[in-house]
Amino acid sequence: MxxxxxxxxxxxxxxxxxxxxxxxxxxxxxxxxxxxxxxxxxxxxxxxxxxxxxxxxxxxxxxxxxxxxxxxxxxxxxxxxxxxxxxxxxxxxxxxxxxxxxxxxxxxxxxxxxxxxxxxxxxxxxxxxxxxxxxxxxxxxxxxxxxxxxxxxxxxxxxxxxxxxxxxxxxxxxxxxxxxxxxxxxxxxxxxxxxxxxxxxxxxxxxxxxxxxxxxxxxxxxxKPSNIFVASFVGNPPMNLLQATINSTQVKIGDQYLDIKESITNLRKPLQNGKVYLGIRPEHISIYHEDSKNDGPIVEGEIFVSEPLGFETIITVIVSDQQIKVIKFGGSKNLKPGEKIKLQFKKNKIYIFEFETGYRINEIQGDDYDDH
Ligand SMILES: Nc1ncnc2c1ncn2[C@@H]1O[C@H](COP(=O)(O)OP(=O)(O)O)[C@@H](O)[C@H]1O
Ligand SMILES: [Mg+2]
Incomplete structure (x- = not known):
């Protein structure tokens, strides 16, 4: 007992x-x-x-x-x-x-x-x-x-x-x-x-x-947050949650397609009409450079504001009418509002939540499926 x-x-x-x-x-x-x-x-x-x-x-x-x-x-x-x-x-x-x-x-x-x-x-x-x-x-x-x-x-x-x-x-x-x-x-x-x-x-x-x-x-x-409430309550700034639609290999945010095959190979639930929230934490997004060794999906956006905090800078980017917050370590030179920017997501850190219930439906590395 x-x-x-x-x-x-x-x-x-x-x-x-x-x-x-x-x-x-x-x-x-x-x-x-x-x-x-x-x-x-x-x-x-x-x-x-x-x-x-x-x-x-x-x-x-x-x-x-x-x-x-x-x-x-x-x-x-x-x-x-x-x-x-x-x-x-x-x-x-x-x-x-x-x-x-x-x-x-x-x-x-x-x-x-x-x-x-x-x-x-x-x-x-x-x-x-x-x-x-x-x-x-x-x-x-x-x-x-x-x-x-x-x-x-x-x-x-x-x-x-x-x-x-x-x-x-x-x-x-x-x-x-x-x-x-x-x-x-x-x-x-x-x-x-x-x-x-x-x-x-x-x-x-x-x-x-x-x-x-x-x-x-x-x-x-x-x-491994089990739903969007937990995902958005923990972390500072909290996890980005983007409205998206999904099929078996890709996710669509506004008019941009992202290849996220690895993140959706083993969904817990069949998707209803493909509407989801895509979750990604600010520290799992980087500013894309041509020589990036990472092979995570890339989105394009426009800088809204950048807030230097000393050790890190929080950058808010508008991607297809939705805001994404990014944590960049180090300086924030050349980050001017209105500039175009490409962001790269870490591919094993992408969360998919069911739109209707808010439950997470994709597996996260090391996940044993028993957390709700
Ligand atoms: N003695 C009480 N009589 C009526 N409503 C109460 C009483 N105590 C708490 N509540 C209500 O219960 C809810 C939860 O309150 P509380 O337990 O204090 O929440 P928290 O500590 O998480 O802020 C609130 O809506 C509050 O107004
Ligand atoms: Mg209280």
């Missing part, structure tokens, strides 16, 4: 169905990220696991116990809320020690445990301050310390970095990963930020409208 088992969970708020027959298993020690856009039900799912909400249907099992109807305190779960929920009238020390205080742990043991954790989180100098006297990043560490001071079965984090500015967020992300690896507690980390999920988790659960779209390792989610 898995450490956490969610079985056919359904949750409605009035007439609104927020979680729809969701099942998920998490093993002990895993670091799982729930990734999805705002409003897709991530916080509700965490609250169901924590026991702050009760499911309308389904079962929840944690550490071998059926907790479907158990109150939060018996579930041995620690949660870091999105807004940290620190007690404003308590010092940092009091905030961190509160979970131990209500369990009536002796004062000297509390002191020792708070000191150890504060040391680990590098917040020892802040213990006498109040939450409003410390920065957002420090508040986040205090919230994490308060959760970690218990020895929970599961650690639930709801967008813990979303209140920090961009620089702090990357710093705090690395620190959080280091810390959570070190303690090894089973962790469920909710975020709408694909780069956080990719950077932190062993496994990513992509959610949309209360439904799981795909579960897999960060690499699988990135390399």
């Amino acid at each position: 898995a450490w956490i088992e969610l079985e056919n969970i359904t949750k409605n708020f009035g007439k609104v169905s927020v979680i729809k027959n969701l099942s998920l298993q998490i093993e002990k020690g895993e670091f799982v990220s729930i990734l999805g856009p705002s409003g897709c039900g991530k916080t509700t799912l965490l609250r169901l696991i924590a026991g702050l909400e009760v499911a309308d249907k389904g079962k929840i099992n944690i550490a071998g116990t059926d907790v479907t109807f158990s109150p939060p305190n018996v579930r041995k779960i620690a949660m870091v809320f999105q807004n940290y929920a620190l007690y404003p009238h308590m010092t940092v020390f009091k905030n961190i020690s509160y979970p131990l205080f209500i369990k009536k742990i002796p004062a000297d043991e509390i002191k020792q445990r708070v000191n150890t954790i504060a040391d680990n989180l590098k917040i020892s100098p802040l213990l006498d301050r109040y939450p409003q006297q410390i920065s957002g990043g420090q508040q986040q560490r205090v919230a994490v310390a308060r959760a970690m001071i218990q020895t929970p079965n599961v650690f639930l984090l709801d967008e813990p970095l979303s209140n920090l500015d961009a620089m702090m967020r990357i710093e705090a992300r690395g620190f959080l990963k280091y810390l959570l690896d070190k303690i090894g507690t089973t962790t469920i980390y909710v975020t709408h930020d694909q780069s956080e999920a990719m950077a932190l988790a062993n496994r990513i659960v992509v959610m949309q409208n209360g439904i799981i779209q795909q579960v897999g390792s960060p690499k699988d989610i990135y390399d």
Whole structure:
């Protein structure tokens, strides 16, 4: 039995169905990220696991116990809320020690445990301050310390970095990963930020409208998205998705034909009226040169804009009325809006999605066909 088992969970708020027959298993020690856009039900799912909400249907099992109807305190779960929920009238020390205080742990043991954790989180100098006297990043560490001071079965984090500015967020992300690896507690980390999920988790659960779209390792989610939602949600800039039509050897984008035989030899489904989305990631497109050794298909387009970012340049190209984003490493000289340009796609990195359902229907190298 898995450490956490969610079985056919359904949750409605009035007439609104927020979680729809969701099942998920998490093993002990895993670091799982729930990734999805705002409003897709991530916080509700965490609250169901924590026991702050009760499911309308389904079962929840944690550490071998059926907790479907158990109150939060018996579930041995620690949660870091999105807004940290620190007690404003308590010092940092009091905030961190509160979970131990209500369990009536002796004062000297509390002191020792708070000191150890504060040391680990590098917040020892802040213990006498109040939450409003410390920065957002420090508040986040205090919230994490308060959760970690218990020895929970599961650690639930709801967008813990979303209140920090961009620089702090990357710093705090690395620190959080280091810390959570070190303690090894089973962790469920909710975020709408694909780069956080990719950077932190062993496994990513992509959610949309209360439904799981795909579960897999960060690499699988990135390399083998099962549908256009996952493909376009992960990656920055995300995968290009071009409306196209297809026959047995070629794909047509606008009035241009591309030979993509290798990408469509083994389709999962017969094509209906040949309409598809062709997916290609920005980093799998290069600017074509006469001496190119690559033999991937080529399209012609016109430069719309180029955005140099230092290490790389993002070029937006219009190909038959559709936009394609390309990542070019190095400089961006000679990339002027309005100029004609030829782009070459890496041929084993072309994705074909069914137009009607959005499902990926072609095989990607190393694909074992079992991801949805
Ligand atoms: N207590 C509630 N009462 C009514 N609707 C709610 C409640 N909590 C959440 N919702 C609705 O459920 C949906 C999912 O919310 P939430 O779980 O907070 O999403 P996320 O965390 O992914 O942004 C939203 O449409 C939200 O308005
Ligand atoms: Mg939320």
